[in-house]
Amino acid sequence: MANYLTLPTTTSKGRIRVVVETPRGAEAKLTYKPKKKLFEYTRPLPAGLAYPYDWGFLPSTLGDDGDALDGLVIHEAASAPGVVIKCDLLAALRVMQTENGETVRNDRYVFCPHKQDAHSESLLGENVPDRLRSQIEQFFLASVSGTDKQIEFEGWHDSSQALRNIHRAMRTFKRKQRAAAL
Template identity: 35%
Template sequence: MKNYDIIIETPKEGHFKYKFEPSAGMFKLNKILPQGLVFPYDFGFVPYTVGEDGDPLDVLVFSEHALFTGCVVECRIIGGIQASEMDENKISIRNDRLIGIPVLSKVYAHINSIDQIEEEKINEIKNFFISYNSYYDKTFITEGVLSAADVEKLIKQSNNSYHHFKNKPTLSRL
C-alpha cells in the first residue's frame, strides 16, 4: 500500500468549507454549512490528480485530532466510497470519497483496509454527504465501497488525467 501526501482543505468538525484556488495559491471560503452540520473528518485532496468533476480527488482523513487548512499529511489510502453527484441539470458526475489514515496516527494505526471500518461509520459518511449535497441542491448517490487496490488505480488514472489536462493550452495560459 502506497502513501500519499494529502492537502487538508476543511478541518473536521468545521462549519466552513474551504477550497484551494490553484491560480491564487490560496484557500478560499467556499461554503458555510447549515447549523448542526459539520464535517465529520478532515476533508482534503490528493494533489496532482483530477477527477471527473474537474477537481482533485477528495479524501476524508481519519485522525484523532482536527488538522488545519493547508496542512499536508502523509496518509495511506485504505479505500473509499464510490459515489456520483447529480447537479441541477441532472448530469451525473463521478465524485468518490477516498479514506486516508495518517501514517503518524496512533489511534488508527491498526487500520489498513476499508473492511476494518465499521459499516455504521461508512453509513454516517454517506448520510453526511447526502445531506450536505441536498442542502446545495445536488444529489449524492453512493454506489459501493472501493478497496485500496481500486483506489490505487483511480489515483494513477486521475494523475495521468491531471498531466494531460495541465499540458492543454487554455485562455489563462496563452
C-alpha cells in the same frame, strides 16, 4: 505559498498526500483557490453539521468532475487549511453527483494518516468498519442539503481498486498539464 494542486500525489515511500481544505470540526466548507493561492470560504454546512474529519484533495490528480480527487482523513486531531498529510489509503465511497443537470462520478477517498511507528500494513485494518461507512455516507448526504447538488452512492471500493482509480486520475492530470504546456 505553493500551488497545492501540483504537489506530487505520492511520496517516495508510496504514501498519498492529502491537502486539507476544511479541517475537522469546521461548520463551513472551505475551498483552495489556486489562482489566488488561498483557501476561501465556500458555504456554511446545514445547521448543526460539522466536518467529522479533515477534508481535502489529492494533489496532481484530476477526477471526472474536473477537480482534484476528494479525500477524507480519518483521525482524532484537527489540522488547518493547507496542512499536507501523508496518508495510507483505506477505501473509496463511489459517488455519482448531479449538479446543474450534469451527472459525473465524484468518489470520496478515505485515508488515515501514516503512522511512523507502524510495522505492518495489517495495523491499518485496511478497511472502514460498516458503522463508520454508514456515518460517512450520512454526513455526505447531509452536507449537500440546501445546495443544487444531488448525490447517490454506488457502494465502496477497497484500497486496491481505489488506488487504481487514483493512478488513473494522476495520469489524467499529467495529460492535461502536457496539453496546457503545448
